[in-house]
Amino acid sequence: xxxVPPARHLLRAKDLADARYTEPLEVDDLAxxxxxxxxxxxxxxxxxxxxxxxxxxxxRRLERAxxxxxxxxxxxxxxxxxxxxxxxxSFTTSFKRMYGMTPTAYRAAYPPASHNARVPACxxxxxxxxxxxxxxxxxxxxxT
Amino acid sequence: xxxxxxxxxxxxxxxxxxxxxxxxxxxxxxxxTLPEMDNFRWLTVSPAGQEDVAVVLMAIPGxxxxxxxxxxxxxxxMAKGFSGTVFLTTEDCRGDYERLKDRGVExxxxxxxxxxxxxCGFRDPSGNSLRLTEVKLPAIx
Numbered sequence: 475x476x477x478v479p480p481a482r483h484l485l486r487a488k489d490l491a492d493a494r495y496t497e498p499l500e501v502d503d504l505a506x507x508x509x510x511x512x513x514x515x516x517x518x519x520x521x522x523x524x525x526x527x528x529x530x531x532x533x534r535r536l537e538r539a540x541x542x543x544x545x546x547x548x549x550x551x552x553x554x555x556x557x558x559x560x561x562x563x564s565f566t567t568s569f570k571r572m573y574g575m576t577p578t579a580y581r582a583a584y585p586p587a588s589h590n591a592r593v594p595a596c597x598x599x600x601x602x603x604x605x606x607x608x609x610x611x612x613x614x615x616x617x618t
Numbered sequence: 619x620x621x622x623x624x625x626x627x628x629x630x631x632x633x634x635x636x637x638x639x640x641x642x643x644x645x646x647x648x649x650x651t652l653p654e655m656d657n658f659r660w661l662t663v664s665p666a667g668q669e670d671v672a673v674v675l676m677a678i679p680g681x682x683x684x685x686x687x688x689x690x691x692x693x694x695x696m697a698k699g700f701s702g703t704v705f706l707t708t709e710d711c712r713g714d715y716e717r718l719k720d721r722g723v724e725x726x727x728x729x730x731x732x733x734x735x736x737x738c739g740f741r742d743p744s745g746n747s748l749r750l751t752e753v754k755l756p757a758i759x
Contacts, residue, residue: 492666493643538645546649556646587650591660600683601655 483508484522487515491531495538496558501527535559536572543581545590550577623662625674626702627692629744631661634675637743638663641721647672665706673704696745703747711736711752 487504504527505515519527535557542553554565554577569577584590628634638644644663651659662672678684678692695701708714711729715738719725726747727739737751 496639542646546646547651548649587648588652591648591650591652593652593655593658593660597658597660598655601652601658601679603682605682 480518481522483510484515484519487519487527488523488530491527491534494558495531495534496556498558498560499531501531504531532568533572536569539565539569539577540573540580543577544584545587547587550581553577621671623672623674624704625676626704626742626746627678627696627744628675628742628746629678629693629696631659631675631677633743635661635663638673638675641718641723644673699741699745699747701744701746703749706748706750708750708752711738711750714750 487508490504490507491499501516502512504519505512508515508519510518516526516528519530523530525533539553539557539559542548542556543550546553548556550566551562554560554562559565559568566576569580573580575583626634635646635649639646643666645666647662647664647669649659649661651657659677661675663675664672678689678696680686680689684692692701715725715729718740723740725738725740727737729736729738732751733754735752735754737749739747739749741747
């Protein structure tokens with residue numbers, strides 16, 4: 475059987491974190507993907523990639539959460555669930571630790587998502603045009 | 619000049635969003651509802667790691683953007699599978715096929731060898747066609 479460098483198994487776990495961070499994935503699941511016990515996996519992951527698998531998964535989620543706060547109008551609770559985290563309280567605490575402010579304050583520090591949306595002018599023109607109404611169409615009863 | 623965004627009509631934006639994110643693994647690039655445009659929802663997605671190109675998942679509008687007869691025509695074309703196609707590439711067509719099939723994606727073609735590589739085809743919930751190709755590298759002469 476061909477030799478597989480141990481880091482290849484760790485990379486598989488890292489790829490899993492990148493691909494499925496939206497799911498309620500935990501370090502246990504990553505260790506399983508690498509085929510290692512949790513303690514051994516965490517040690518090896520940190521030695522290979524320079525940070526613990528817990529921190530890697532959390533920062534992957536927080537980076538995505540920050541993007542959703544800037545680019546969508548989802549509530550903070552929706553953003554939290556969207557990136558695979560379950561509790562808004564711990565999400566807020568972790569977010570504040572990484573970004574120096576709460577998710578709500580972070581969102582407020584950027585222009586509203588609708589300003590970033592770059593909805594093309596042709597679509598704005600088409601959708602913002604009011605429906606033409608006449609008195610006759612609106613109130614047929616008044617005609618009688 | 620570069621492609622930034624291309625549009626697909628979808629029957630239901632929430633259903634489409636769930637499909638493209640949960641099943642295909644795309645990420646939301648923008649999702650905003652604009653009250654000043656009669657609650658028009660600008661919803662774009664693209665593959666993880668490819669943030670400069672996105673697909674707009676566009677709800678089929680009614681009047682005054684589109685008259686009712688045209689709305690019905692678009693819906694019929696979608697139902698017949700002639701509304702649009704997105705061509706995707708991958709490094710592992712057969713592996714993705716198995717993974718997507720396990721997630722309940724509706725395939726129209728299983729992976730097959732072609733002169734240009736291996737590819738397969740599937741549909742989104744609105745009937746839009748998606749094609750997934752593992753491109754064969756040209757042989758070095």
